[in-house]
Every structure is written in C-alpha cells, then in structure tokens.
Amino acid sequence: MLASMKVKPIIIINGDPNSIFVEIFFKSLNLKKFNSPIILISSLKLIKIYSKKFKTKKKIKEINLKNIKLRNLEKDCINLIDVKLNFTNIKNIKTRDSNLFIKKSFEIGLELIKKGISNKLINGPITKKNFLKQKYLGITEYLASKNKTKKFAMLIYNEKLSVCPLTTHIPLKYVSKNITIKNIYAKVLLINKFYIQYKKIRPKIAILGLNPHCESIDDFNEDEKIIKPVVKKLSNSGFNVSGPFPADTIFLKKNREKFNVILGMYHDQVLSPLKTIYEYDAINITLGLPFLRISPDHGPNIKMVGKNMSNEKSLFNAINFLDKN
Numbered sequence: 001m002l003a004s005m006k007v008k009p010i011i012i013i014n015g016d017p018n019s020i021f022v023e024i025f026f027k028s029l030n031l032k033k034f035n036s037p038i039i040l041i042s043s044l045k046l047i048k049i050y051s052k053k054f055k056t057k058k059k060i061k062e063i064n065l066k067n068i069k070l071r072n073l074e075k076d077c078i079n080l081i082d083v084k085l086n087f088t089n090i091k092n093i094k095t096r097d098s099n100l101f102i103k104k105s106f107e108i109g110l111e112l113i114k115k116g117i118s119n120k121l122i123n124g125p126i127t128k129k130n131f132l133k134q135k136y137l138g139i140t141e142y143l144a145s146k147n148k149t150k151k152f153a154m155l156i157y158n159e160k161l162s163v164c165p166l167t168t169h170i171p172l173k174y175v176s177k178n179i180t181i182k183n184i185y186a187k188v189l190l191i192n193k194f195y196i197q198y199k200k201i202r203p204k205i206a207i208l209g210l211n212p213h214c215e216s217i218d219d220f221n222e223d224e225k226i227i228k229p230v231v232k233k234l235s236n237s238g239f240n241v242s243g244p245f246p247a248d249t250i251f252l253k254k255n256r257e258k259f260n261v262i263l264g265m266y267h268d269q270v271l272s273p274l275k276t277i278y279e280y281d282a283i284n285i286t287l288g289l290p291f292l293r294i295s296p297d298h299g300p301n302i303k304m305v306g307k308n309m310s311n312e313k314s315l316f317n318a319i320n321f322l323d324k325n
Contacts, residue, residue, distance in 0.1 A: 007036050008118045009073055010322045013105045014042035015124025016131070017085055017093050019300030022050040024312035025124070029058055029078075031316055034323045036120075037073040039063070039112065041105045043085035047078075050090075054308070065108060068117060081108055091305055095130050102131050110146060119291040120322040124315075125300040128169075137169040140286050143293055152288035153190045155261075156271060156297055157321075158278050162261045163270035164191055175266045179210060179222050181230040184263070188234055188241060190287040191261050198325055203260035206250055207231055207243030210265045214244050222265075251277065280313040283321060292325065294318040 015021050022042070029038075040047070047060060059077035073079050085101045087093040109121055128138055136142040144152040156163045164187055167178045188205060195203040207230075209223040216223070227244040234241045243263075249255060250262060251273040264270035274282060275297070286293040296314035304310050 007075075008120055009037040009039045009070070009079070010034075010120045010122060010319060011039045011041065011109050011112055011118050012319070013102075013109045013121070013123040014040070014046070014083075015102065015105075015295075016126045016300045017043065017046060017087070017090075017098050017101055018127065018302050018305065019125050020304050020310040021124030021300070021315075022046060023054065023306075023308060023310050024296070024315045026050060026054045026056045026058075027310075027312035028316040028319055029056070031312070032320070033076075034319060035075070036323045037075045037079060038319075039068075039073065039079045039081065039118070041081045041083060041108050043101065044080060044082040046085060046087075046090065047080060053306075065111070068112070068115075070117065083108065098127075099131050102126060106143075106146070113291050120325075121291055121293045122315075122318050122322065123293070123295050125296055125298060127300050127302070139295065140168060140284075143286060143289060147289055149288050149290075151186050151190065152286060153187045155191065155194065155285045155287050156274055156282050157285050158274070158282045161256055161259065161274070161277075162282075163274045164261060164263045165265070165267045165270055166263065167266050169267060172266065176210060176222055179226055179265055181226060181233070184227065184230045185234065187263060188239055191263070192239060194285070194287050195260065199260075201260070202240050204258065205239070205241045206245050206259040206262045207241055208247045208250060208262065208264045208269060209244035212248070213246045227265075280311045281317065283314055283318045292322065294321065 061074055061077045061079050062082055063079050065081050083101055083104050086097040112118060126139055132142060140154045153164055154168055166183055166187055167175050191203060191205060195201055209227055211223055214223040223244045231241055231243050247269050262270055282297045284295045284297045296318055298314055
C-alpha cells in the first residue's frame, strides 16, 4: 500500500550498530501496524542478518536517497536507505567503522528533513563516548549544534509524568554554575510549548531546588537567590509552575501526581527516580529543534547484542508517539 501524501514518514536512524537496536526495532514492528511509513537508515547487510534471526515478515524495500518521493513509500514494509558498514561479526564491529556509519546515517536523516520529506526523527542508542569523543555532551547537544539551535531541552517523557534536567551530561561540580534565571526560564518555555502543541494542555511544572531540602549553610543559596525568583517571575507571566521543591520527596506518589513535568537541576536528580518508577516506559525527546527528535531512553546495551532478551517498550513508545503526531 502506498503512503498517503498527507502522512509524514518516520525517519529511524539505526544508531550504534554495536547495540540492541535492530532487535528492539523488529520487536516493535511486531506489536502494532503503524499508520506512518517508516524510513530506516541502516545497513542492508546488518538488517538482513537480523531479519533472518528474528524471522520478521516485514518486506524490506531498498530506496534511493536521491530519488525519494513520498508517494513511493510503502506503509506496510521497511523503506530502507542502505548505509555501507564494514563488519564480519555483528558482535565485533570496530569503533572506527561504527562511527563512520553513525555519522553518515545522521547526515542522511538530516538531509531528508531539510528536503521536507519528514519532520520526525528517531535515532537508536549510541555509545556517546566513542562517537562524540568529548566534542558534545550528548546526542541532544550534537543535533542542536548541527541545526544551529541554541535553546533546547531534554525531556524524558511519560504519559503520566515527564522530567527535564536543566543540565545534562556535565560533572556535578559544574552544575551550580549553570543554574541561571535565563536557563530555567528558557527550559520552561520549551516544555510549555511542547505540551500545548502535542498534548493540548498547559503543563503543571514542578521546579526542584539544588540543595538538600532547598537549604544551604553557604551565604549564597541557589534556591533562594535564583530558583525562587524565577519561579515567581514565571508564575507572574502566566506559566503553571511552582517550587522550589526538595528532590527527596517530590517523587512520592501523592506529590508527583500533582504535576505533568518535574524540572530538575541536574541529570540524575530527575532521571534516576523516573527510571525507577517507569523503567523502559519513557522516551527521550529533544525540545527546541525544527523537527521532532526522539530516542529510546536507554543505551546500546552491548552485552545483550544477539541474545533476544532486550525490552523494546521505549523504542515502541517512540515510534507510536510520532505515529500519532
């Protein structure tokens, strides 16, 4: 069946070939028939190996990047753009070959978006320390840089509760230096815009303090001097925000049920409790880009490659979210 011209395809980048991505990709396609056609950017050789291994019934249709047309995309098969990948063993792909593959895949995906083929992008998990080589804090920052986006945010999204870290992958000793009224205000604006656009609601946002119990023995207390004033400023501007709240109690059931989003000051302050509560039932959405980018909320899990034991829920949720939007 040919895709409708009105339905934008979902571009899915394989990500790290040394990962569980292809396994959870095929598992996700077996769970539901999606309305959107899927363009998979991956290695045809790699996909064929896993296709046989997981006995997938999905037809693989190789498409040409230069001549791609929406009307030629098929909804009931995998529309594949082949990216050459040098390997002999799926469990032992060299880092150099993997990095070249990931870089080329992102280039193709971003080119498709630039051409207007789609505005929906998913990338599989990536070993950041190998691919980014300390040039970027994470894939969020990598894509923001590629698109010259200065205001962006990482939203770990779940239907019931989402979290957003003000700072992402930086050492804890640098966190306090990055807590500013400007940064907090910008993140709240992005969160609010996303929820209005995709959920049709004005989100209730809890903003956490930095210090234990929002208290400090220092003369300068970030919670009093920065966070509390910006909460007041945002509230006076019409945003549904409150805080600062102590991080040790905000995730208690009776507290977290009051909010749609919890904005924390650093990565593990909000990601650790959310993953404890929802495990794989969350997706990583980059806010602020000119397109909707999502990734599964977990890493490559190299030790599990080829074992058919990985949980596909996060990738399925990512595809399902874009399919509905």
